[in-house]
Amino acid sequence: MQVATELGFTSLVVSYRYDGEGPLLGNGRSTLGVTEVEDVDAAIGYAIRRGAERIVLFG
DSSP states (O other): OHHHHHTTOOOOOOOOTTSSSSOOOTTSOOOTTTTTHHHHHHHHHHHHHTTOOOOOOOO
16 A cells, blocks of 8 residues: 555555454355455445545455
8 A cells, every 4th residue: 555655546445344354244254256346346436436536456
């Protein structure tokens, strides 16, 4: 995140379900992206509703 900040980008760090900080749903186990994609979609929607015009996703 430091590099993005130094370049002037605003960053949003997403907590995924089952990662220790995100919500525990169902059996509490990671689905290796099958349901976690919903968390990414929600984060992108959050950013857009707050004025984001471009999204760069990396991990």
